[in-house]
Every structure is written in C-alpha cells, then in structure tokens.
Amino acid sequence: MRALVVAEHDGRRIAESTAKCVACALEIAPGAVDIVVFSGPEQDALAAEAATLAGVSRVLRVIRDANGAPLAAVLAPQLAAVAERYTHVLGPSTTFGKDLMPRAAALLGVGQISDIMAVEAPHRFKRPIYAGNVIVTVEAEPEHVLVGTVRTASYRPVQEAATPAPIEDLSLDHVPVPEHTRFLSLETERSHRPDLQTAERVVAGGRAFGSAEGFELVTRLADALGAAVGASRAAVDAGFAPNDPQVGQTGKVIAPKLYIALGISGAIQHVTGIKDAGTIVAINKDPEAPIFDVADVGLVADVFDAVPALIDELKRRQ
Amino acid sequence: MSETPRRILVAIKRVVDYNVRVRVTADRTGVATDGAKMSINPFDEIALEEALRIKERGDADEVVVCSVGTPEWQPQLRTALAMGADRALLVDAQTEDLEPLDVARVLAALVEREAPLIVLLGKQAIDGDDNQTGQMLAALWQRPQATFASTVRLSAGRAVVAREVDAGIETIDVELPAVITTDLRLNQPRYVKLPDILKAKQKRLDVVPIAELGVEPVRRFRTVAYEEPPPRRRGIRVSSPAELVAALVERGALR
Numbered sequence: 001m002r003a004l005v006v007a008e009h010d011g012r013r014i015a016e017s018t019a020k021c022v023a024c025a026l027e028i029a030p031g032a033v034d035i036v037v038f039s040g041p042e043q044d045a046l047a048a049e050a051a052t053l054a055g056v057s058r059v060l061r062v063i064r065d066a067n068g069a070p071l072a073a074v075l076a077p078q079l080a081a082v083a084e085r086y087t088h089v090l091g092p093s094t095t096f097g098k099d100l101m102p103r104a105a106a107l108l109g110v111g112q113i114s115d116i117m118a119v120e121a122p123h124r125f126k127r128p129i130y131a132g133n134v135i136v137t138v139e140a141e142p143e144h145v146l147v148g149t150v151r152t153a154s155y156r157p158v159q160e161a162a163t164p165a166p167i168e169d170l171s172l173d174h175v176p177v178p179e180h181t182r183f184l185s186l187e188t189e190r191s192h193r194p195d196l197q198t199a200e201r202v203v204a205g206g207r208a209f210g211s212a213e214g215f216e217l218v219t220r221l222a223d224a225l226g227a228a229v230g231a232s233r234a235a236v237d238a239g240f241a242p243n244d245p246q247v248g249q250t251g252k253v254i255a256p257k258l259y260i261a262l263g264i265s266g267a268i269q270h271v272t273g274i275k276d277a278g279t280i281v282a283i284n285k286d287p288e289a290p291i292f293d294v295a296d297v298g299l300v301a302d303v304f305d306a307v308p309a310l311i312d313e314l315k316r317r318q
Numbered sequence: 319m320s321e322t323p324r325r326i327l328v329a330i331k332r333v334v335d336y337n338v339r340v341r342v343t344a345d346r347t348g349v350a351t352d353g354a355k356m357s358i359n360p361f362d363e364i365a366l367e368e369a370l371r372i373k374e375r376g377d378a379d380e381v382v383v384c385s386v387g388t389p390e391w392q393p394q395l396r397t398a399l400a401m402g403a404d405r406a407l408l409v410d411a412q413t414e415d416l417e418p419l420d421v422a423r424v425l426a427a428l429v430e431r432e433a434p435l436i437v438l439l440g441k442q443a444i445d446g447d448d449n450q451t452g453q454m455l456a457a458l459w460q461r462p463q464a465t466f467a468s469t470v471r472l473s474a475g476r477a478v479v480a481r482e483v484d485a486g487i488e489t490i491d492v493e494l495p496a497v498i499t500t501d502l503r504l505n506q507p508r509y510v511k512l513p514d515i516l517k518a519k520q521k522r523l524d525v526v527p528i529a530e531l532g533v534e535p536v537r538r539f540r541t542v543a544y545e546e547p548p549p550r551r552r553g554i555r556v557s558s559p560a561e562l563v564a565a566l567v568e569r570g571a572l573r
Contacts (some may be wrong), residue, residue: 010485033426033550040522041355058397066336071490072453072463073462073463074463076348078455090536093464094484095465095483095484096479096484097468098441098449098453098465098466098484099452099453099463101453102418102449102450102451102453102454102457103453103454103456103457103463104457104459105452105454106417106419106422106455107457107487108456109418109560110416110419110538111417111418111538111539112419112448112450114448114449114450115447115451116446118351118562120425124542128445128547129349129445130334130340130349130445130447130449131342131442131444131447132547133339133340133546133547134340134544134545134546135544135545135547136344136541136543136544136545136547137541137542137543137544137545138540138541138542139539139540139541139542140538140539140568141538144538159463163404172426178460178462180461180462180492180493180496181462181463181490181491181492181493182490182491182492182544183488184489184490184491184492185488185489186483186485186486186487187486187487187488187489188485189486197484212506218541223538225572232555233502235501236503237502237503244484244486244487247467247531249444249447250361250442250501252484254367258571258572268339269336275547275550278571279566279569279571280553280560281566283562292421292553292555293512293550293552294550295553295557296550296551296554296569297553297554297555297562297565297566297569298553298556299553299555299556299557299558299559299561299562300555301559304447306559309559309560310559311561312559313562313563317563
C-alpha cells in the first residue's frame with residue numbers, strides 16, 4: 001500500500017485536518033504515506049511544515065501560479081496525475097476536500113468513499129450515512145486507486161516528527177489546468193475566539209434565544225469559558241447567528257472536549273455534528289427535548305435565567 | 319429560427335423525508351425505508367428554487383428537472399413540476415442505488431442532450447451523505463464547479479458564486495456553463511399550491527431508459543455491514559447552574 005494525502009492550507013499554515021488525514025493514511029499504509037502540497041510560488045514554506053508531521057515518508061511540493069487559491073477545477077487534474085503512483089489518495093472531509101476529491105476521483109474514473117471514520121482493512125472502511133444514524137462498512141476493489149475523504153472528527157492529528165521528511169519538488173506544468181474558474185475573495189470571521197473546528201470548548205445556541213441580541217448571551221458564556229461559538233441550524237435559519245458556526249450534518253462536525261448546547265432541541269441532524277464531543281451539556285426549558293438523550297449533564301431551565309447565572313458562577317470561581 | 323433556450327437542468331433525488339428517523343433492518347443487511355415518507359432531497363429542493371428564481375428574474379428561459387432512479391420517483395418529479403419546473407426527465411436506472419459516479423455519468427449524458435447553461439443540484443443527498451455527484455459531473459463535463467453555494471449572481475455568461483467554506487465565505491467567478499451545488503442558506507423553497515399541483519399533471523414528464531443514454535452502471539463498492547452507532551450513555555440531570563459547574567468539575571471537563 002502507498003497512500004497520498006492532499007494537504008489543506010490557507011496559504012500560510014498547514015491545516016490540522018492534514019495531520020488527521022495522515023493519521024488515517026498511516027492505518028492503511030504504515031510507513032508509506034506521502035503528502036502533496038499544492039501552492040503558489042509565495043507559499044513555498046508550507047511544504048516544510050507538512051514535512052514535520054510524524055509518519056510522513058516524503059512531501060511532494062507542487063508550485064504553480066494557478067495553485068495559489070484552492071480551486072478544485074485547477075487542483076483536480078494535477079492530483080489525478082500524481083494519484084497513479086498510489087493505492088490510496090486521501091483528503092480531509094472539510095469543504096476543501098469535499099470540493100476537490102470527487103472531481104479528482106471522476107477524472108481517474110473511480111468512485112470515492114466519503115467520510116472515512118475507521119479503517120478496517122486497506123480496502124474496508126466504516127462511514128456514516130443518514131446523518132450518522134447508520135454506520136456502514138464498505139469494501140472497495142483493490143485493483144483501482146482508492147479515493148477517499150477522512151472524517152476529521154474521527155481522528156487525532158499525528159504528532160511532530162523527530163526529523164522532518166524529505167521534500168521533493170514536482171513539476172506538473174505539463175498537466176493543463178482550466179482557466180474558467182477564478183478565485184475572487186475569502187471573507188473570514190476573524191475574532192479573538194478559538195476556531196470552531198479545532199476548539200477544545202464550544203458553546204452553541206439555538207432557536208430559544210429569539211433574536212441576534214438574545215444570541216449575544218451565547219457569546220458571553222463562550223468568552224467566559226474561552227470557548228468557540230456554535231449555532232444550530234434553526235438559529236442560523238432564523239438569522240440570529242451568522243452562517244459559518246452552524247453545527248450539524250449540514251454544517252460542521254466537531255469533537256470538542258466540552259460542548260454546551262443552549263436552547264437547542266437536539267434534532268438528529270444537529271446531534272450528528274457533536275456525537276464525538278467529550279462531554280455534552282444541555283440547557284433547555286423543555287424537559288422532553290431530545291438533546292437530553294445525548295447530554296452527559298442536563299439542566300432544565302430557561303436559557304435567559306440559567307446562562308447569566310452560569311456566567312456569574314464561573315466568574316465567582318475564578 | 320430562435321436560439322437554443324437558456325436552460326437550467328436541476329437534478330433531484332428522492333430520499334426518505336428528513337423528519338423520519340431511519341433504522342437498520344433486523345437482519346442488519348440494510349436500512350428500513352419501507353412505508354417511510356419519501357421527499358425531494360432538501361438540498362435539491364433549494365437547487366430547484368434557485369433555478370426558478372433565476373428564470374423569474376429573466377436570466378433563463380426553461381427549468382428542466384431530472385432524476386436518475388426508478389418509476390417510483392415520479393411523484394417527487396411531479397412535486398417539482400408543481401413548484402414551477404417546465405418539464406421533467408426521469409432516467410429509469412431500474413435501481414435506486416446507483417453510485418454517485420454513475421449518476422454523474424448519466425447527468426453528463428443528459429447535459430449532452432439538453433445543453434444547459436447551468437446544472438443545479440444539492441451539495442449532498444441526506445441518505446448517502448456522499449457529497450460527490452455535482453463535482454463528478456463537473457469533472458466529466460470538463461466545466462467549472464461552484465459547490466456549497468450561498469448566493470448566485472449571473473451576468474454576461476458568467477456566475478459569481480459565494481460558497482460556504484469552513485473558513486467563511488469564498489467567492490468565485492465561473493464561466494458558464496457550470497455546475498452549481500447548493501447549501502442550505504441559498505434560499506427558502508416555496509410551498510406548492512393546490513392549483514399548481516393540478517397544473518403539474520399536464521406538464522411533460524419523459525421516462526428515458528438508462529441504456530438509451532449509453533451508461534452501464536458499475537458496482538465499485540460493496541456495503542458489507544449496516545449498524546447503528548452505539549448510543550451515548552444517558553447522563554445526569556442537575557437543578558441549578560451551580561450544580562452544573564460542580565458536575566463539570568467532577569467530570570474533569572472544567573477546572
């Protein structure tokens with residue numbers, strides 16, 4: 001087995017999702033995992049960072065002007081060209097990997113296994129379907145290159161290596177890339193709060209807050225705990241919370257050590273996004289809310305009473 | 319002669335309604351869906367709504383809905399016609415169970431026939447959760463893809479699409495024709511009204527055998543086991559914020 005992991009990055013740093021993909025790839029092909037880093041000419045330091053991930057045999061650095069932005073239409077033909085030397089090609093099940101990997105798979109004429117959560121054998125995997133309500137074991141034919149995305153919430157990132165892996169420059173200039181797609185901008189919500197996807201603590205709010213002003217209670221508790229802010233789909237749809245913190249099947253799947261759900265009923269699609277959290281806390285005034293079925297600690301209370309009291313309690317303890 | 323109509327092709331999948339909680343069958347060889355309420359995949363409904371709005375703004379002439387499934391999928395296509403699609407195409411694959419690459423191959427064949435300006439479909443179906451078909455179609459068609467769209471603006475043969483990515487909102491500009499996959503916040507689909515349901519019965523719904531499109535499905539993956547995830551241990555109830563903090567400290571979740 002020889003596995004290739006596609007590095008995800010923002011032009012400055014390698015994303016943690018890459019280290020999680022390497023962890024998965026090492027279960028498939030121990031001692032034979034390479035990383036490919038596609039980047040623009042100004043971003044050549046990324047390969048050195050990828051080389052520090054433990055267990056990586058080699059980093060392939062593909063520098064090209066067109067690779068400065070993560071456009072699937074541009075990266076997929078290059079990835080397909082490299083893939084032929086490997087038995088497995090893996091990317092993270094983040095929006096980057098979800099966009100890129102199926103396009104590369106189709107160019108290779110193969111299918112894809114999405115959201116790998118466990119490796120049973122090099123060609124046998126577990127993955128969730130129906131919003132995580134069913135787990136299937138899927139087998140692939142070994143004669144084709146296996147393209148897959150790795151469910152990042154299921155893996156811990158590999159550590160740093162004692163000695164970095166060698167870096168090889170690979171020119172794929174002979175692979176034509178389309179010019180029909182242009183990157184215009186990326187608007188990120190830069191804040192002092194930790195990133196939702198990697199935070200150890202997350203406080204999320206639901207429909208119960210009733211308004212954007214009400215939702216500020218969620219951010220106040222998050223700040224008291226040094227936590228990231230999340231939201232249920234209901235809160236996002238109602239316009240209380242911005243788009244990107246949505247947690248659930250159709251939003252982000254996260255695995256913090258502590259997850260506090262405030263005024264969130266616990267629809268199946270939401271619970272799917274938090275199942276791997278260490279400790280789940282629910283505060284909801286409806287004692288029958290399904291969120292209590294998955295909560296480790298539950299408090300039946302109105303969020304407008306309980307959350308300020310909780311913030312006071314936390315401050316008192318400091 | 320008039321020019322080719324500016325056409326939008328919307329691909330929809332029939333799925334178990336999102337409110338239904340599915341279970342693994344007693345013999346663990348599949349998912350029990352018999353008798354469950356079936357609906358249009360919610361993301362595909364958003365795709366159809368977007369296509370209708372583009373047409374209503376005057377940026378397209380015709381909205382064609384298509385599915386790759388079995389004759390049983392006709393009611394969902396009728397619903398799509400009632401929402402406002404102009405006509406429907408059902409590719410009869412004699413199975414509900416095609417892999418995304420084969421669905422993409424069928425859609426690529428339909429694209430040859432229909433020559434759409436845009437193919438719109440959901441980012442994922444809520445049954446298989448694969449999130450692959452749109453990207454694969456774009457690859458086979460050798461056209462741009464704008465996945466996870468939260469806004470779509472058309473002008474001068476191009477589309478500017480805001481995409482919901484993990485880091486925030488990414489905006490890309492793609493040349494048409496292109497594939498666009500929809501995220502949740504793109505729009506709120508309209509409700510179907512009774513007179514529209516009656517009108518939809520008169521609209522064209524063609525059934526095309528998959529063989530006519532020259533696609534022979536291939537089984538690349540085999541599902542060998544179905545199981546339900548282990549339930550989380552039931553937790554404790556506390557009666558005040560102070561007790562809550564104490565319980566978290568006791569569990570080591572707070573210091």
